[in-house]
Amino acid sequence: MSPQKRVKNVKAQNRTSQGSNSFQTTLSAWKVKQGPSNSKNISKHGQNNPVGDYEHADDQAEDALQMAVGYFEKGPIKASQNKDKTLEKHLKTVENVAWKNGLASEEIDILLNIALSGKFGNAVNTRILKCMIPATVISQDSVVKAVSWLCVDKCSGSTKVLFYRWLVAMFDFIDRKEQINLLYGFFFASLQDDALCPYVCHLLYLLTKKENVKPFRVRKLLDLQAKMGMQPHLQALLSLYKFFAPALISVSLPVRKKIYFKNSENLWKMALLAVKQRNRGPSPEPLKLMLGPANVRPLKRKWNSLSVIPVLNSSSYTKECGKKEMSLSDCLNRSGSFPLEQLKSFPQLLQNIHCLELPSQMGSVLNNSLLLHYINCVRDEPVLLRFYYWLSQTLQEECIWYKVNNYEHGKEFTNFLDTIIRAECFLQEGFYSCEAFLYKSLPLWDGLCCRSQFLQLVSWIPFSSFSEVKPLLFDHLAQLFFTSTIYFKCSVLQSLKELLQNWLLWLSMDIHMKPVTNSPLETTLGGSMNSVSKLIHYVGWLSTTAMRLESNSTFLLHFILDFYEKVCDIYINYNLPLVVLFPPGIFYSALLSLDTSILNQLCFIMHRYRKNLTAAKKNELVQKTKSEFNFSSKTYQEFNHYLTSMVGCLWTSKPFGKGIYIDPEILEKTGVTEYKNSLNVIHHPSFLSYAVSFLLQESPEERTVNMSSIQGKKWSWYLDYLFSQGLQGLKLFIRSSVHHSSVPRAEGINYNNQY
């Protein structure tokens, strides 16, 4: 695992050195690989197409579907023995896929043709028709082709009925309707058929435009009504005709009649909901926005909208209200402003950024990446305030642990939080509303509900003064931290690491861009560094206590050291004047760990600390002037102390002299005679197995291994062996911190001559 770890680290370093353009994407890419606690959520990030998601998920099902469609296309094979079985299998495949994910428009095209061409029996046709559920949309051409099959009369009456019912149910998912409208006359003629009449009426009701209302049609309808009596479906169509052309129809129609059509969609009710859900998806693609929740039945709880996030609508409505005399023509050719509905690409956004028509509900930007860009760069107070209010209130309303018995909406809330986190990752910036929400909700949180999302929100808290945020947030988090499982502790440490990283990135950008942008926080660098350093000390305190509580768990220690991998590189990676060392509780736990990878990680961190401190020292010498950010000699002393301990243990075999000091009397009492060697690279519990396998490799037939034989030349071979085993951290540490001379000694950083 060690080499992989290093690779990751190098990546992280590259990232910070890259330009600002690319680093957003790199970060998100990196994030996907990272993070055991939240990998599930983030992996969704970046995939615009939920349908694509499903397809990737089961390639097998996809193949089976292709085969099934192919089978139906070829038509029934007469000679085949187990024809029925094959047919059944393929039908099942199509049905499963259709009800689960819907079918692509091409597949619907093919299958619809088959169902209406009468190649198979009636039962098969019915089953095929019943599962013509689109993944997203149905192409108009497929419908036109299908209707043409009705003319050649290859299918039975019941199939026709089913086809019309299907057409009515799926009407909203047909991509265009012009061509279908051209077939108006054909449909109208089908009214003659008594069985079809109710369904054709419904279809015509959906299809009718003003120009379709003709005197001869009115006459025909009235004739039909005279023949069949007052049928509700005929009345519906008639009243629509009357609405378009009141002059043509003189008969009086009953006013208060609400349900005119038998619910012909009930066969596909669940499927329709699923399609709507899919179309609604988190995708900002314009096509899907058209099919958005606008045409979804109102939900009482949500006041009329299925989705928590409002639909994107440009604000022309408000503008109209604002202007007193607004004529229709003004409204139609409003020049100067760019309608949101046309905004499809980033260059368009750039060209029109000065005249963009803002959405009527600012919350809708959350689903639109282009507008998120806009929100990110605009410093227009009302825009931000509208978004702030909307997000704060929505979070408060949706939060499931605020209200008893609200847990049935848990999934929805989780999805909402995921959307917010996606937007925050995309912008590389936290929202103030989320921070305010955390203040209010964290004290009530059980630590379980939406854990991954909640901790991610924590990691996106905008940079601010640590001492102010601590009592509101971190003290509550600490209570949960200490009383929860080790996995919770690890997730908290992980999110605090991400928080630190976000703050550092933000600060490093901010410092270098300060003259250009007026950053939201006018802080002094000293103040900022102080806040960051307090955060690091806080995590150090959490970690030390957690190590005690979890009896030095290696698993936990990995997460702690991951945090310090960030910490040790602040000076070089982020170009910020801050070096904070780890607390002794962590250092010694890692040094005495039984796990080689921990020790290796520790070596790497020490190596990076060294690099950072040396770089800082060099800068100080170059600048000569005493800047306020000279590190105190205490930091260097502390580092040298750790270094001495480490070299004393691992290299010079003088473990308890300098560094860790233990009274010789106490050591004597332990009864261990050979304690001096016992923590060096050979005898250290985590290296012992390496030493043994090294010796066995040298002389495999040896019965007893003599550890003390590793010295002189063999010592260097042994080291090479260790390095070849992937202990890169150890390699870097030894190369940089140990003098290769006959007398090994620690190479500390000299601090005395400076002060």
Next chain:
Amino acid sequence: MDSYDIPESTPSASSRPEDYFVGATPLQKRLESIRKQTSFIPTPPRRKIPQCSQLQEDVDPQKVAFLLHKQWTLYSLTPLYKFSYSNLKQYSRLLNAFIVAEKQKGLAVEVGEDFNIKVIFSTLLGMKGTQRDPEAFLVQILSKSQLPSENREGKVLWTGWFCCIFGDSLLETVSEDFTCLPLFLANGAESNTAIIGTWFQKTFDCYFSPLAINAFNLSWMAAMWTACKVDHYVATTEFLWSVPCSPQSLDISYAIHPEDAKALWDSIHKTPGEVTQEEVDLFMDCLYSHFHRHFKIHLSATRLVRVSTSVASAHTDGKIKILCHKYLIGVLAYLTELAVFQIE
């Protein structure tokens, strides 16, 4: 838990709090105030007893009478963006069209002249605490009568009004593009409230949330309203407690003669014109101990769900009925405070 030690911090720069937010944006200021709110007790320990008749003189008495003795459902409302008092006529027209469109949605046919409704926006002049408070306004949905012989006005189907009484804390934080009317009161079918609320949300980018009143605030209301001087009491002072037990919850109603309640209050009350947290607690404790003496039930272990007095009555679900014209503004001021707290 707080006793972790910070070793001497590495950078030697000063870290006075002023260092952090020098040129903070309004959003940051807001966050600041939220931090303060969250870290301290949410309500001030003392409040003024509502003074009688703070209504401005130009209030239309007919309209005020219309607001009294009705049960209102409370909502909090974030500031309205680009709302203009000069456009009330247009708003009436647009909202009318919206309601008609909404009602027709989902029906197979309902074309034409079916929905005979009329929407009226009107201001409630003078309904404010300070001059800075924006003008309150009223929205009414009337059914237009089919027959010309009938009363021209028609029946009121739904009423809602928006107000802000002493909303200074909120007013300070927003720019002039916004109109702050944090308290919304509705009377009528919930479905209508939903449609109208949706229109407001779409048009002025605001957000409605139901405003519940917790037991803590109900006790405050009980104390403040008992403290009000009322010429003649129209209702007994009544409390309703709910005991959560299965299969059905048990309600305990506790009615006191208003004069007795006032006498109890007067014996507790110290500072003239003000109510403090200790006084509220003491008032409720006296009621509890009295009840316990007679029925051996600890009311403090149950949940207060309703308070009714001659001034007003309030239910924890966020329903209110104001009875006394004199203290209308006082009651609304407290409700505004709760609404502002919810949206901050």
